[in-house]
Amino acid sequence: MKSVLKYSASLALLALAGCEAGTPSNPLLKPDSTNQTATMKFPLQRTEAEWRKILTPQQYHVLREAGTERPFTGKYWNTREPGIYRCAACGEVLFKSDDKFDSGCGWPSFSDLAAQKKVLARDDFSLGMHRIEVLCANCGSHLGHVSDDGPGPKGLRYCINSASIDFAETPTNKPNN
């Protein structure tokens, strides 16, 4: 039993590594901050107690404690409906379905942001790897990571936790008048 557990744990790590590893080389991947302990200032400020009241326990863990949901378990890893994805903490529009693609890694993946400067990037050396973490530029909540193996012209892949975003479908049958 123990070895099975160990096996699935290392599988999960492998999946994570396969999805997010690789020393970033794309110049677009320049972090906005390299200081892990610096308090970055964000327009929207809330205390952790306030965030705990607003967010579900899973959202709090991912958004405020930089947690990672297990691959293929989030509600958006496989969605294809047209619409927008907002920050689940503050409501800022971060991504569009036009830029969403199936990266095969089990997390919602986007090749671009809804608009420039929607996220801030910083170095993340956890799990023994160098990755670039992305945070909501409005409220500083953790979204996921960005790497340089994306399909778009910028070559970027934003690998985002479903728990960090809220989807809103584009209305398709608007009245004409």
Ligand SMILES: [Zn+2]
């Ligand atoms: Zn936010």
